[in-house]
Amino acid sequence: MTPSTLFEKIWKTHEVVPETAETPAVLYIDLHLVHEVTSPQAFSALGSLGLGVRRPDRTLATMDHSTPTMSDQVFGRVPIKVDAAARQVRQLEQNAAQFGVELFDLQDARRGIVHVISPELGASRPGMTIVCGDSHTSTHGAFGALAFGIGSTEVGHVLATQCLLQRKPKTFAINVEGRLPPGVTAKDLILAIIGKVGVSGGTGHVFEYRGSTIRALSMDERMTVCNMSIEAGARAGMIAPDAVTYEYLQGRPRAPAGRDWDVAHARWAELKSDAGAVFDRSVDIDAGAIEPMITYGTNPGMVVPITASIPHSAGDAVADKALRYMGFRGGEAMLGKPINTVFIGSCTNGRLEDLHAAAAVLKGRKVATGVHLLIVPGSQQIKRDAEAAGLAEIFKTAGADWRESGCSMCLGMNGDTVASGQYSLSTSNRNFEGRQGAGARTLLASPLTAAASAVRGRITDPREML
Amino acid sequence: MQPMRSVRSKTVVLPLTNVDTDQIIPARFLTTTTKDGLGQQLFSDWRYQADGTPNPDFVLNRPEAVGCEVLVAGRNFGCGSSREHAPWALLGYGIRAVISTEIADIFRGNALKNGLLPVTVDESTAAWLLAHPGAAVTIDLETTRLTLPTGVSIEFPIEAFARHCLLHGIDELGYLRGKLPEIERYESMHTGP
Numbered sequence: 264m265t266p267s268t269l270f271e272k273i274w275k276t277h278e279v280v281p282e283t284a285e286t287p288a289v290l291y292i293d294l295h296l297v298h299e300v301t302s303p304q305a306f307s308a309l310g311s312l313g314l315g316v317r318r319p320d321r322t323l324a325t326m327d328h329s330t331p332t333m334s335d336q337v338f339g340r341v342p343i344k345v346d347a348a349a350r351q352v353r354q355l356e357q358n359a360a361q362f363g364v365e366l367f368d369l370q371d372a373r374r375g376i377v378h379v380i381s382p383e384l385g386a387s388r389p390g391m392t393i394v395c396g397d398s399h400t401s402t403h404g405a406f407g408a409l410a411f412g413i414g415s416t417e418v419g420h421v422l423a424t425q426c427l428l429q430r431k432p433k434t435f436a437i438n439v440e441g442r443l444p445p446g447v448t449a450k451d452l453i454l455a456i457i458g459k460v461g462v463s464g465g466t467g468h469v470f471e472y473r474g475s476t477i478r479a480l481s482m483d484e485r486m487t488v489c490n491m492s493i494e495a496g497a498r499a500g501m502i503a504p505d506a507v508t509y510e511y512l513q514g515r516p517r518a519p520a521g522r523d524w525d526v527a528h529a530r531w532a533e534l535k536s537d538a539g540a541v542f543d544r545s546v547d548i549d550a551g552a553i554e555p556m557i558t559y560g561t562n563p564g565m566v567v568p569i570t571a572s573i574p575h576s577a578g579d580a581v582a583d584k585a586l587r588y589m590g591f592r593g594g595e596a597m598l599g600k601p602i603n604t605v606f607i608g609s610c611t612n613g614r615l616e617d618l619h620a621a622a623a624v625l626k627g628r629k630v631a632t633g634v635h636l637l638i639v640p641g642s643q644q645i646k647r648d649a650e651a652a653g654l655a656e657i658f659k660t661a662g663a664d665w666r667e668s669g670c671s672m673c674l675g676m677n678g679d680t681v682a683s684g685q686y687s688l689s690t691s692n693r694n695f696e697g698r699q700g701a702g703a704r705t706l707l708a709s710p711l712t713a714a715a716s717a718v719r720g721r722i723t724d725p726r727e728m729l
Numbered sequence: 730m731q732p733m734r735s736v737r738s739k740t741v742v743l744p745l746t747n748v749d750t751d752q753i754i755p756a757r758f759l760t761t762t763t764k765d766g767l768g769q770q771l772f773s774d775w776r777y778q779a780d781g782t783p784n785p786d787f788v789l790n791r792p793e794a795v796g797c798e799v800l801v802a803g804r805n806f807g808c809g810s811s812r813e814h815a816p817w818a819l820l821g822y823g824i825r826a827v828i829s830t831e832i833a834d835i836f837r838g839n840a841l842k843n844g845l846l847p848v849t850v851d852e853s854t855a856a857w858l859l860a861h862p863g864a865a866v867t868i869d870l871e872t873t874r875l876t877l878p879t880g881v882s883i884e885f886p887i888e889a890f891a892r893h894c895l896l897h898g899i900d901e902l903g904y905l906r907g908k909l910p911e912i913e914r915y916e917s918m919h920t921g922p
Contacts (some may be wrong), residue, residue: 276919277907279911279912279915280908280911283891284889285890285893286889286890287888287890287913288906289905289912291912291915291916291919300759300760300812301811301812303761303763303766303815304762304763306764307762314901328756328759329759329760330740338849345760347760347761348760350760350762351760351762354762396813397810397811397813397837398809398810398811400811402884412809412811412837413811413835413838414813414835414839415813415839415878416813416839416840416842417838417902418842419902420877420901420905422910423902423905423906424905424906424908424909425916426905426908426912428904428905429891430888432834454905461810462747462805463747463804463805463808463831463833466805466831466833466834469835493835496805496808496833496834498834498835529888562747562749564747580744581745581746581747581803584745593772594900608917641854674751674756675756676756676757676759676760678789683779693749693751693809693810695749695751695752695809696751696752697751697752697774698751698756701755701757701774701779701781701855702774718807725849729894
């Protein structure tokens with residue numbers, strides 16, 4: 264048999280109808296995650312056609328994007344401040360009830376960011392196809408699943424048929440070898456990869472992250488890497504499952520148990536790219552050469568090692584516009600630049616290990632005067648775990664603002680925003696103009712860099728504080 | 730969906746690369762539960778000043794942009810989030826086709842499902858278009874050719890089935906639902922991972 268890649272194996276087992284020159288493949292979807300922002304129009308479309316949700320058992324809804332993170336708003340003691348967001352929350356409640364879809368609503372103990380809770384439940388598993396109306400669905404590829412973001416029309420297609428019309432993408436191997444130096448995290452690794460591949464280098468491809476560095480990563484770290492695949496243009500990124508994956512999954516509420524576990528485990532063991540499998544493209548990355556990374560511009564590819572200076576725009580009008588927006592000049596050092604806000608959270612870096620990393624830096628230290636440090640757990644479960652582990656106490660003692668879970672300041676549509684002109688050092692995934700609020704200036708970095716910089720009030724190399 | 734055959738219009742040029750969907754429609758406008766009215770907020774942070782008045786320097790606010798249905802932009806248009814609100818906002822404003830050397834995957838799929846044509850062209854054609862704002866172009870979906878006012882005509886790639894659906898006004902969901910017997914057969918053979 265011809266050797267195949269991990270992607271090709273999953274694709275093949277999900278083809279209901281293979282693609283032809285005239286028609287795309289009909290691809291079966293194992294798990295459909297739904298949230299309040301990209302689903303209302305899809306449910307309306309179903310309603311107007313008199314259709315139901317075909318497989319409610321393969322559909323899971325939660326609310327995260329537009330939801331508040333202030334406890335009194337979440338638990339109904341005061342109304343949700345953003346009116347339109349409150350309407351969107353109610354709309355999802357109505358749609359879930361009408362269409363019989365399982366919903367983790369605002370006050371559910373299992374609620375959280377959609378890409379955090381599905382892995383946490385054991386609902387995201389190797390070999391699955393997983394979609395959601397959100398581009399960071401690539402996160403679930405960390406489990407050896409084919410997971411990608413879709414638009415609202417496609418959300419409707421999956422609700423109605425449990426299938427999507429898809430052309431087969433190409434494959435792209437990201438080979439990473441060596442050991443990440445101390446103070447260098449999975450976030451720095453993916454930022455370095457995006458810097459090398461470029462923000463559109465992955466267009467039309469599915470990434471497979473491979474090599475000794477990737478195998479040495481924990482599941483939380485693998486999710487951080489796969490999460491940002493879309494920032495290099497790839498719709499999906501995946502990592503072959505191994506002992507780390509199985510250990511994470513075993514015992515989770517929706518993971519198979521007993522005999523079912525043994526059957527699943529045997530099937531998962533075959534989910535890896537065969538020796539000699541051919542990728543359409545590949546790139547090699549030396550993990551040992553990576554430093555803590557930070558963005559300086561207005562897309563995630565505009566990234567440098569934290570000790571470097573800002574590249575000159577060299578007459579490039581677009582780079583010039585980005586530097587003007589950021590209030591930076593070519594040749595300036597990144598280290599020591601003042602910041603106003605620090606955000607630790609999001610589907611990229613809102614998991615328990617991220618909070619442990621931040622706490623390691625913040626323990627016994629204080630947030631600099633005039634800096635707002637906002638720490639938002641990725642899920643209510645992570646919130647409880649962080650409180651039980653004493654992390655929340657460390658954060659509060661340091662002067663940080665500790666909230667309920669949600670997308671929060673990653674995308675400024677829920678009341679958590681950065682003011683115009685202010686600098687925000689953020690562990691999220693996008694530094695686009697206005698992403699965290701109109702006029703906000705975002706710098707992307709790891710939780711370690713974020714915590715260290717919050718303490719000094721300036722961009723700080725976290726290695727100085729470990 | 731109404732069948733469509735071609736778009737003939739003058740172009741409006743946005744000479745920027747990596748125009749992301751947060752620029753096309755900022756997240757704070759995604760709290761809507763319909764597709765309507767998003768054209769007002771298209772490119773909001775570039776189009777309007779802090780006090781809400783139009784920014785006279787932005788291309789869409791110039792008199793010559795009125796009525797233009799074809800947007801020409803730099804490489805990697807539509808990168809970022811999967812929000813279908815981006816094509817809804819462009820269509821709501823009156824844009825019916827986007828031309829670039831590269832168009833992001835999710836945006837391209839969303840655009841095609843709404844009758845907004847994503848047209849990718851080679852570097853030299855893009856350079857000509859970027860240098861000639863207001864050029865009257867024809868994008869013919871039947872022949873899959875873009876014709877410039879110079880008479881130069883080039884073929885552009887478009888997914889065959891999406892083209893077929895647009896030309897004939899076919900709804901993709903109807904086609905997918907026609908595959909329900911195959912889907913049921915698949916489900917009976919696969920219990921899933």
